[in-house]
Amino acid sequence: MKLFTFKPGGVHPKESKLTKDKAFVRLKPPKIVVIPLSQHIGAPNTSLVKVGDHVKIGQVIGSAKAFVSAPVHSSVSGEVIAIEPRPHPLGTKVPSVVIKNDFKDEWVEDIKKISSLEEVQPKDLVGIIRDKGIVGMGGATFPTAVKLSPPKGKLIDTLIANGAECEPYLTTDYRTMLEFPDKIIDGLLIEIRITGAKHAFIAVENNKEDAAELLEKRVKTRGLKNIEVVLVKTKYPQGGEKQLIKAVLGKEVPSGKLPLEVGAVVENVGTLKAIAEAVFEGKPLIERGTTVSGTAIKNPGNYIIRIGTTVEDIIDQTGGLTKKLRKLIFGGPMMGLAQSTVEVPAIKGTSGILFFGEEALDMAPQDESPCIRCSRCVDFCPMGLMPVLIDHASRRNDLKLAESLNATDCIECGVCSYVCPAKRHLTENIRKAKQKILKQRKIEAAKQAAFEKLKALREKQAKEAQEKLKKEVK
Amino acid sequence: MDKNMVDLVVTSSPHIRDKVKTSGIMMDVLIALIPATIAGLWFFGAKHTLGVIVISILSAIAAEYLSCWMFRRKPSLSDLSAVVTGLLLALTLPPSSPYWMVVVGAFAAIIVGKEIFGGIGSNPFNPALVGRAVLMISWPTYMTTWVKPFTKSVFPSTAAVTTATPLNIIKLKGYSALLANFGGSVNLYKSLFFGNVGGCIGETSALLLLIGGLYLIIRKVIDWRIPTFYIATVFVLSPLFHRDPVFSILAGGLFLGAFFMATDYSSSPITSKGRIWYAISLGFLTVILRQFGASPEGVMYSILIVDCFVPFFDKMIPRAYGHFVKKEVKA
Ligand code: SF4
Numbered sequence: 069m070k071l072f073t074f075k076p077g078g079v080h081p082k083e084s085k086l087t088k089d090k091a092f093v094r095l096k097p098p099k100i101v102v103i104p105l106s107q108h109i110g111a112p113n114t115s116l117v118k119v120g121d122h123v124k125i126g127q128v129i130g131s132a133k134a135f136v137s138a139p140v141h142s143s144v145s146g147e148v149i150a151i152e153p154r155p156h157p158l159g160t161k162v163p164s165v166v167i168k169n170d171f172k173d174e175w176v177e178d179i180k181k182i183s184s185l186e187e188v189q190p191k192d193l194v195g196i197i198r199d200k201g202i203v204g205m206g207g208a209t210f211p212t213a214v215k216l217s218p219p220k221g222k223l224i225d226t227l228i229a230n231g232a233e234c235e236p237y238l239t240t241d242y243r244t245m246l247e248f249p250d251k252i253i254d255g256l257l258i259e260i261r262i263t264g265a266k267h268a269f270i271a272v273e274n275n276k277e278d279a280a281e282l283l284e285k286r287v288k289t290r291g292l293k294n295i296e297v298v299l300v301k302t303k304y305p306q307g308g309e310k311q312l313i314k315a316v317l318g319k320e321v322p323s324g325k326l327p328l329e330v331g332a333v334v335e336n337v338g339t340l341k342a343i344a345e346a347v348f349e350g351k352p353l354i355e356r357g358t359t360v361s362g363t364a365i366k367n368p369g370n371y372i373i374r375i376g377t378t379v380e381d382i383i384d385q386t387g388g389l390t391k392k393l394r395k396l397i398f399g400g401p402m403m404g405l406a407q408s409t410v411e412v413p414a415i416k417g418t419s420g421i422l423f424f425g426e427e428a429l430d431m432a433p434q435d436e437s438p439c440i441r442c443s444r445c446v447d448f449c450p451m452g453l454m455p456v457l458i459d460h461a462s463r464r465n466d467l468k469l470a471e472s473l474n475a476t477d478c479i480e481c482g483v484c485s486y487v488c489p490a491k492r493h494l495t496e497n498i499r500k501a502k503q504k505i506l507k508q509r510k511i512e513a514a515k516q517a518a519f520e521k522l523k524a525l526r527e528k529q530a531k532e533a534q535e536k537l538k539k540e541v542k
Numbered sequence: 543m544d545k546n547m548v549d550l551v552v553t554s555s556p557h558i559r560d561k562v563k564t565s566g567i568m569m570d571v572l573i574a575l576i577p578a579t580i581a582g583l584w585f586f587g588a589k590h591t592l593g594v595i596v597i598s599i600l601s602a603i604a605a606e607y608l609s610c611w612m613f614r615r616k617p618s619l620s621d622l623s624a625v626v627t628g629l630l631l632a633l634t635l636p637p638s639s640p641y642w643m644v645v646v647g648a649f650a651a652i653i654v655g656k657e658i659f660g661g662i663g664s665n666p667f668n669p670a671l672v673g674r675a676v677l678m679i680s681w682p683t684y685m686t687t688w689v690k691p692f693t694k695s696v697f698p699s700t701a702a703v704t705t706a707t708p709l710n711i712i713k714l715k716g717y718s719a720l721l722a723n724f725g726g727s728v729n730l731y732k733s734l735f736f737g738n739v740g741g742c743i744g745e746t747s748a749l750l751l752l753i754g755g756l757y758l759i760i761r762k763v764i765d766w767r768i769p770t771f772y773i774a775t776v777f778v779l780s781p782l783f784h785r786d787p788v789f790s791i792l793a794g795g796l797f798l799g800a801f802f803m804a805t806d807y808s809s810s811p812i813t814s815k816g817r818i819w820y821a822i823s824l825g826f827l828t829v830i831l832r833q834f835g836a837s838p839e840g841v842m843y844s845i846l847i848v849d850c851f852v853p854f855f856d857k858m859i860p861r862a863y864g865h866f867v868k869k870e871v872k873a
């Protein structure tokens with residue numbers, strides 16, 4: 069197998085993959101699920117059910133008309149007991165459907181299964197992926213159907229299955245590759261059928277060589293010539309979309325553009341499995357595999373969890389905590405989001421849930437000391453940015469300067485903060501600047517659009533007036 | 543679930559940090575300076591030299607303490623940078639420096655060289671070199687009196703124990719006189735390499751400085767580009783002035799300057815490309831100053847002068863991912 073990597077930058081934090089050898093275990097569904105109506109990037113869904121309604125597993129309970137959106141489905145059968153804002157892993161309260169489980173596990177009846185890909189048109193396959201609510205499960209939660217519908221004139225010629233899983237602690241993708249290699253390959257075949265891509269890669273970090281070997285064996289036995297398994301060096305953030313494209317294809321996605329620009333689509337292996345299940349089993353995204361790990365949880369492991377299961381339930385179901393919980397992280401330790409309550413539910417994008425006690429405070433010291441200009445942040449930034457300078461600009465709120473230093477290219481990987489000996493909050497400040505710039509751009513664009521509209525209107529009026537004048541003169 | 547078991551703190555990602563701390567980096571620099579320091583004590587006798595080193599470090603600490611209080615800053619002694627500055631200053635002083643002068647130098651280094659600019663990370667010049675420059679201007683005689691290694695007393699009471707540095711001899715009498723003095727070029731190289739020559743406490747042995755420098759490069763504390771390009775430039779340019787290139791890189795403060803002074807974080811550029819040009823400029827200026835300057839050595843002034851242009855070198859920003867130079871953009 070070939071070995072690739074990206075350059076420059078990147079780090080190799082302690083892997084801490086405590087749950088590497090733990091096979092997936094399906095957790096018992098909880099008494100109550102809290103299903104946020106928005107679990108994706110894009111337009112929020114509106115509820116299709118009312119309090120008191122009886123719902124079945126797989127029933128669509130929220131959807132939106134907008135193109136960039138993904139419907140949500142009920143993950144249990146039972147009664148809707150509330151529709152109200154509830155804590156969401158993103159840190160805000162989001163309208164959520166609260167369902168009381170009747171433990172009858174009744175599924176919706178009209179499940180359509182596809183048996184052969186040749187029977188269906190690519191367009192219809194995209195439709196299935198959309199209807200089943202599939203989103204990027206590596207954490208980005210971008211609606212998959214949208215990703216697979218390039219605008220006219222753009223071709224997708226390469227697919228990359230992302231099995232890098234470079235975040236410490238997380239082993240969800242690793243276990244998925246070991247336990248469901250054929251579903252991942254099926255998912256790729258579906259995407260190949262949809263996009264007409266000529267070549268597909270499955271990229272796996274070389275600390276998971278066994279998974280790569282297994283996948284390669286399956287690809288060989290199935291006689292698939294257009295799928296190639298490749299190794300990428302164990303280095304964070306190797307699984308970042310842009311880094312993976314650079315590593316495997318040697319190309320860079322132009323600033324501000326999507327991978328589509330270089331003809332590529334990167335898809336997390338878990339998403340591919342979900343796509344295969346959606347198409348061949350008619351199964352919507354109602355559950356997912358997730359790593360439960362950290363030092364404060366009694367039984368770390370990889371669990372298959374119904375969407376909407378709260379952390380509270382997960383703690384109880386897996387055997388409880390070992391010590392006082394001081395930090396709860398959704399996602400990996402480099403990019404994950406710290407949670408303020410155990411009432412948050414696991415959602416489609418939850419690739420891992422990490423539990424830490426008091427030691428979490430030492431793992432990420434918050435006290436800053438002055439920058440010593442050591443340039444570590446510059447040397448290790450995987451996007452080739454100047455974190456220290458963007459940080460300075462952000463602190464002075466000099467958005468122009470931050471923009472000229474390409475702050476908007478930051479992928480918020482956390483590497484700069486990780487390596488800084490002065491423990492500066494670089495990523496945090498750069499993220500702030502980036503968000504402000506993007507907001508400003510939006511406002512500017514809106515202003516520009518309004519201005520154009522006004523101009524067009526004025527011109528029209530002027531023309532009309534002139535014509536009127538001409539007529540009168542005649 | 544027991545709610546008392548939950549007391550969550552929310553911080554921004556990343557939730558793990560590398561173990562490297564500012565004080566750890568400074569510690570590495572101190573470790574790297576140990577061989578050269580011991581050599582200084584060995585060649586010039588521990589009796590007075592040790593005093594110079596200890597007093598320099600203690601004065602630097604005192605100055606740091608004083609300025610933290612004066613400028614109402616958070617105490618910063620724990621980052622060890624004052625210790626590094628104190629030790630570096632001592633290593634650039636003649637072994638016979640009077641103690642009072644060392645105290646003045648250390649205070650100048652910390653207060654004028656660092657604290658008035660805002661403390662660690664904000665100083666445009668290398669603090670130790672600022673301290674040394676102040677002494678050089680104020681007491682040039684003390685700063686250019688050199689003793690022969692292995693002399694009983696460092697106090698040059700008789701002319702017999704004083705000597706001139708090799709660069710000095712060249713300046714005054716020419717290279718052949720120097721060779722005659724050492725008995726051939728091989729002997730000269732040997733003396734310079736192992737440090738058996740007159741000079742500042744820490745600058746004489748190229749070998750030991752090299753060991754310390756390599757340690758810092760391996761530990762990724764300093765960027766190899768600065769010493770490499772600095773020394774290489776001196777090596778390449780020296781023959782233009784009819785100077786022996788090997789001698790030119792081994793003599794004087796070049797190794798100490800290239801590995802330990804020019805690599806000072808706050809007064810050197812932050813990008814790789816900037817560092818290369820910074821180092822080349824240093825080499826160029828050092829050769830020029832050695833040839834045409836009033837004093838035989840040019841390392842200190844080169845570094846102080848080129849430090850002024852660091853904001854310019856900092857503009858040499860690397861190409862960011864997804865941004866292409868014009869040629870690369872497809873039509
Ligand atoms: S968070 Fe942004 S600036 Fe920092 S290393 Fe990652 S990409 Fe670079």
Ligand code: SF4
Pocket residue numbers: 438439440441442443444445446455456484487488489490491492494
């Ligand atoms: S890593 Fe930290 S201390 Fe070093 S240059 Fe960047 S911000 Fe400054």
